[in-house]
Amino acid sequence: MTNTTTPDAAESRAPEDDSLQTRGRTRSRLTQNAQPRWQWLVVLAVSAVLGSALSALIGFNVAGWLIFTAVLHVVITYVITLTRVNRRRATDQLWRNLIFIAFLIALLPLVSVIWSVVSVGVPGLLAPGFLSSDMQGITGTVDEASQTEGTAVLGGIRHAIIGSLVITVAATVISVPIGLLTSIYLVEYARGGLLSRAITFFVDVMTGIPSIVAGLFAGAAMAWFLGTLNAVTGLFGSMSSTMGITAAVALSVLMIPVVVRTTEEMLRVVPNELREASFALGVRKWRTILKVVIPTAVSGIASGVTLAVARVIGETAPILVTAGYVVNTNWNLFQGWITALPVYIYRQFVNPTSPAFSEPSHQRAWAAALVLIIIVMLLNLIARIIAKVFAPKTSGR
Amino acid sequence: MSKRIDAKDLNVYYGDFLAVEGVSMTIDAQAVTAFIGPSGCGKTTFMRSLNRMHEVLPGARVTGQLMLDGDDIYDPAVDPVTVRTMVGMVFQRANPFPTMSIRENVLAGYKLNGARISRSEADDIVERALRGANLWKEVESRLDKPGSSLSGGQQQRLCIARTIAVKPDVILMDEPCSALDPISTLAVEDLIAELKQEYTVVIVTHNMQQAARVSDKTGFFNIAGTGKPGKLVEYDDTSTIFNNPREKATEDYVSGRFG
Structure with a gap:
């Protein structure tokens, strides 16, 4: 048989x-x-x-x-x-x-x-100083020498990595609280009313916003905001809206719906029994959410956030229109233009440093693309590790 | 400490749906009161209204009076959280907090409320509650292991320990043994017999032998048909309910001729 x-x-x-x-x-x-x-x-x-x-x-x-x-x-x-x-x-x-x-x-x-x-x-990644230098002083002549005389390809992506880092961290800092609180409202407080259905609908709509639209929105909103602020206070007149924080706002427009969606899923799978057990002990609702619901769901939330970060770190268009492109390192989110890694790749391809001798630029662009892929893969790996480490110890019997 | 509960003409609604109608009963302090009846007859709903847990569901509300030692717990000025600290609850399925160790689970009532307690105080509470739940000897050596590492019966006793750790006046148990094997059931039943020395215990059960074994008084709930409200048909000493009930419906149910 x-x-x-x-x-x-x-x-x-x-x-x-x-x-x-x-x-x-x-x-x-x-x-x-x-x-x-x-x-x-x-x-x-x-x-x-x-x-x-x-x-x-x-x-x-x-x-x-x-x-x-x-x-x-x-x-x-x-x-x-x-x-x-x-x-x-x-x-x-x-x-x-x-x-x-x-x-x-x-x-x-x-x-x-x-x-x-x-x-x-x-080859580009292994070029000396690729990760530790920026593009200051790298002119067409330098690239011409590299291509024609075989000298080492100079210039690097230090400024782009730093730019991507600060912009993405700022976007995360903006999106996670908003997204987390929205999903807490949707799961724990909303009782299927008009407001919650409207939020769900608009979050779905936001998921589909083209990233360039998010960039234009953030640029326009920041320009308006600074203009109004200047009109009221008379200060900030010199501030340009092209800066890192504007790019962070644009990215958070893309991130928030992802964070809301993943966090909502994670909060919904927390068994109701745990909430009731907490209520039955005389614990208030906000404490129940803070100490029981979120800790139980934290692994899923953290990995969802990491995946959202991985998704926006590769965005090019919204950063290009909001933060611009420069050759030097800029740590300041609120002052001056910032280069992000995808924008760097784009610029190196489309506008090589030396239009006639584009090979060094292309080499740097490919190496930067490799670094970007490695960063995204690391973020995915981190998400998995977080999910493992924070997961509630359900068994072990 | 234990307190008496008086229900006066209590109706429980879910939205417009009347789930339990016109319950009037007195639940004695320091005694075990069992609710029996077919599924859907409102016994769990009524019990959840005793600590205002049913309010967790949207649209649930109550009319009538429910007195805890003479104080109406449904007075508009009463905070449901206060009621729940006085009336603890054990659920059908053991639900220890998965993120916490055994020790933290017992202390959950304090820790979740942000109470500051010293290490030695906490040790006392943990040991007393676990001894009270007949679990101390089994977990003494592994208090830092996750609560979910215990067997089903141990988890249920852990939940009881968690409930008695905050020293309530009343303990409600919603079919606490329905997911347990006979040996764990026996352990929990023995525990119920001990708990009534100190607490008012209310237990919902589908197991009539269990009601007969553990309770002093028994209430029989019934429902006229689907969509109709559940009612308290008969409430009396357990021996009377099982041996000499007044109502025909009660007799049919306890003798197994029902449905």
């Missing part, structure tokens, strides 16, 4: 059954649908050979070869299984192969992005 409950079991038993037979014992009479475990490998090899032959007919290239191989593999497996076993098993194999191919196709862009960025970006 156990032999036939699943086709997999039957399949994996097949070689064993063969060896049993050679020892003179009869194969279980319940065994059926057995295919050798190595069948797929053989079919794949045959498909690859046939595929290369077929693609050679129309002019060989790797992509065509892979496509022919995949199609042939699916078809041959189906036909063999159909003739040797039965229709149900053949259909199962067909869909299994198709789903596997879909998975490979989905993986393709990811792997190729990582591969191209790493392979092109590593």
